[in-house]
Amino acid sequence: MRTSKAVLIADLRSSPPKSSYEFSHRCADSLDAGDHLITLFGRHEKSNRHWGTIVTAVFQTTAGELKVFRGQAEDGKHYPSLTHTYPVAQIFERELWEQTGLQPDGHPWLKPVRFEGERQQRMTDYPFFKVRGREVHEVGVGPIHAGVIEPGHFRFMCLGEKVHHLEIQLGYQHRGVEALLLRRPPMALASIVESICGDSSVAYAWGYCAAVEALSNSPVSLETDLLRGIALEMERIAMHVATLNGLATDVAFLQGGGTYGRLRTAIINATQRVCGNRFGRGWLRPGRARELSEVLRQDLIQTLTAFARDFTEINELMLASLSVKARFQGTGIVSTKTAQELGLVGVVARASGVEIDTRVQLPGRVYERFPAELITESSGDCWARMKQRMREADASVQWLLKVLGDTALDLSGSAAPDALGKPLAPETLCLSLIEGTRGPVVQVLETSSQGQLLHYKVQDPSLPNWFGLAMALRDNDISDFPICNKSFDLSYCGNDL
Amino acid sequence: MIKSILVRKSQGSQYIPDLRAANPIGFRGKPVISEAACANGCNACLAACPSRAISLDPVRIDMGRCVLCGDCEPVCPSEKLSFNNDFKLASTDRDALTISSAHPDIDPIKVSEALHKRFGRSLKLRSVSAGGCNGCEMEINALSNVNFDLGRYGIDMVASPRHADGLVLSGPISRNMADALQIAWDAIPEPKLVIAVGACAISGGIFAECNEVDRAFLDKFKPALYVPGCPTHPLSFISGILDLLGISD
Numbered sequence A: 001m002r003t004s005k006a007v008l009i010a011d012l013r014s015s016p017p018k019s020s021y022e023f024s025h026r027c028a029d030s031l032d033a034g035d036h037l038i039t040l041f042g043r044h045e046k047s048n049r050h051w052g053t054i055v056t057a058v059f060q061t062t063a064g065e066l067k068v069f070r071g072q073a074e075d076g077k078h079y080p081s082l083t084h085t086y087p088v089a090q091i092f093e094r095e096l097w098e099q100t101g102l103q104p105d106g107h108p109w110l111k112p113v114r115f116e117g118e119r120q121q122r123m124t125d126y127p128f129f130k131v132r133g134r135e136v137h138e139v140g141v142g143p144i145h146a147g148v149i150e151p152g153h154f155r156f157m158c159l160g161e162k163v164h165h166l167e168i169q170l171g172y173q174h175r176g177v178e179a180l181l182l183r184r185p186p187m188a189l190a191s192i193v194e195s196i197c198g199d200s201s202v203a204y205a206w207g208y209c210a211a212v213e214a215l216s217n218s219p220v221s222l223e224t225d226l227l228r229g230i231a232l233e234m235e236r237i238a239m240h241v242a243t244l245n246g247l248a249t250d251v252a253f254l255q256g257g258g259t260y261g262r263l264r265t266a267i268i269n270a271t272q273r274v275c276g277n278r279f280g281r282g283w284l285r286p287g288r289a290r291e292l293s294e295v296l297r298q299d300l301i302q303t304l305t306a307f308a309r310d311f312t313e314i315n316e317l318m319l320a321s322l323s324v325k326a327r328f329q330g331t332g333i334v335s336t337k338t339a340q341e342l343g344l345v346g347v348v349a350r351a352s353g354v355e356i357d358t359r360v361q362l363p364g365r366v367y368e369r370f371p372a373e374l375i376t377e378s379s380g381d382c383w384a385r386m387k388q389r390m391r392e393a394d395a396s397v398q399w400l401l402k403v404l405g406d407t408a409l410d411l412s413g414s415a416a417p418d419a420l421g422k423p424l425a426p427e428t429l430c431l432s433l434i435e436g437t438r439g440p441v442v443q444v445l446e447t448s449s450q451g452q453l454l455h456y457k458v459q460d461p462s463l464p465n466w467f468g469l470a471m472a473l474r475d476n477d478i479s480d481f482p483i484c485n486k487s488f489d490l491s492y493c494g495n496d497l
Numbered sequence B: 001m002i003k004s005i006l007v008r009k010s011q012g013s014q015y016i017p018d019l020r021a022a023n024p025i026g027f028r029g030k031p032v033i034s035e036a037a038c039a040n041g042c043n044a045c046l047a048a049c050p051s052r053a054i055s056l057d058p059v060r061i062d063m064g065r066c067v068l069c070g071d072c073e074p075v076c077p078s079e080k081l082s083f084n085n086d087f088k089l090a091s092t093d094r095d096a097l098t099i100s101s102a103h104p105d106i107d108p109i110k111v112s113e114a115l116h117k118r119f120g121r122s123l124k125l126r127s128v129s130a131g132g133c134n135g136c137e138m139e140i141n142a143l144s145n146v147n148f149d150l151g152r153y154g155i156d157m158v159a160s161p162r163h164a165d166g167l168v169l170s171g172p173i174s175r176n177m178a179d180a181l182q183i184a185w186d187a188i189p190e191p192k193l194v195i196a197v198g199a200c201a202i203s204g205g206i207f208a209e210c211n212e213v214d215r216a217f218l219d220k221f222k223p224a225l226y227v228p229g230c231p232t233h234p235l236s237f238i239s240g241i242l243d244l245l246g247i248s249d
């Protein structure tokens, strides 16, 4: 198995799936050794006229290597749950159960992830956790919320104003993305991929392009990849600023709301000048990326320089505001230990002191050439998540200015190898990891013996992180839910697919 | 205090005075279909289109389906297709959303006298995302930011459907959201209207073929306004709604 940084290619012919027993053991050994479970999922397969399930798990070892385990089981088979011992597996085993019917015995929290397949429209069947007692009351909100946001249901089990437990029920945005991705030619999926989680279009598009390029052995030039890096960091700035805007508005720090709103507009309008769309859609395609003319390069440098000055100014103001401090400090704490146990990823994990960032650990050639800084906070509260976003957006600006200012680079016309005609390698598994704004966007593509796409697994960083939000709320006042939720700023559609 | 004043100074004045005359530089908006003849038997644009928006003989693009991805432009050997930054894409009529070389523009929206009278000075809208990707939702949010400031025309997004005059629908309508959408709609007092925002809401867009989508709601309630895009550009929404309500500056 060859690992080329954040893209893993595995030839499946040389490694047939193991028995489910052996598979579980290998996974457990890996977790014992401290490896990070990146994904675990299954798909149905018919072999010898029997339906079965092929399960794939990908780990990142402590040495930074990616490794794949595969197991197979008959349909509906029971197996001892990993979650029982390793909570990091909780959401993956739930999804595996929902998508394939494999039964993880002893899973403490076996509930639907998104009500897909036969469970569709049975949203009222959700088995909520029940807290009993004379003083206990429940508050339910959603799926439709007060603001213009995506739908999801939150149920708070409270003792007075204190939240004892928050249960999050998702699935309202489920529109069948994974199945849709198998219905079109594999090189023509860019627009669908850009709409899986529309505020992270670039991260998804890059991961998709990297995967189909690796599968068809059609490498792109370094310049093309750098253009993708530029698109991604622009997206990161825009989205972090959108969250900061929301945080400011939620605590009535109105100057923050107005200023962050304006600053985000400057960034997304610059993105539009490059690729025609404020969300970066159309910037990346298999085999290519929209290039930057000299005029556009200068335009971005100017936009970012002006942005940086005003961004620092408003950040300082927000950080010095006593009312902001009073609301955010000590609110919604997720400890480092909890974050690690639950396998939280991305910006939320880093704000809790977990040193995890794909750009640093699996840099690939873009971040090898222009390294990204590992940024963490330690307090794990709303304040830390706010500061984390300020610092990450700042670092992205500096990164961009460095790349755009490198006059040795010619970003004005990438010689595009035509990837579109080449077939995909048969019986191959390809995983790509792109560190989007929220964290690693995972996409796993598997081909058949004829080189057809057999499975397209999509995993948003929000999938493991939603449980982190539930933990953050424990013993907090229910009135602090909006700021906790905003400080996580997770994706509903990315979870629901 | 001084810092706050400095931030206020940097902020300056951000609102776009005449929204209908705005110039969103670089925006890939309205398709322009030239009269050049198609190469014999060519269907390259059709094959490139991710949302089945194109039909041939003659080449037409259904803006209710188009996601403005631009993928059809480079594949055409006759260079028939291009895009300009015209954002006036909204229509009150689903069938009028189709563009061809013979019908190059979306017909201007006719002011509805009834709507002008009723909502011309105040329109409160409840946004419901039903399977949206958060693209349209973020652009609906942007309507009330410091640049677009739609509130200046008395058009606001409100929290409760009971306070709303209409529903702004985004997303293709996932089955899992169908009931909640209906409940929200039922909670809006009459008279009320639906505005379909984005290719998803208008036609199912990129998700039109998904089994997980159930569009029965729109069979019952016909939108008063269709606003194309993926996501809808705030200016498309604004020009559409202002024209429909007959609001001038």
Ligand code: SF4
Pocket: B048, B049, B050, B051, B052, B053, B054, B061, B065, B066, B067, B068, B069, B070, B071, B072, B073
């Ligand atoms: S721009 Fe519109 S018509 Fe052209 S390929 Fe994309 S969706 Fe189809």
Ligand code: SF4
Pocket: A195, A198, B067, B131, B132, B133, B134, B135, B136, B137, B170, B171, B172, B197, B198, B199, B200, B201, B205, B206, B229, B230, B231, B232
């Ligand atoms: S129309 Fe496009 S941007 Fe809007 S919800 Fe659908 S996929 Fe997302």
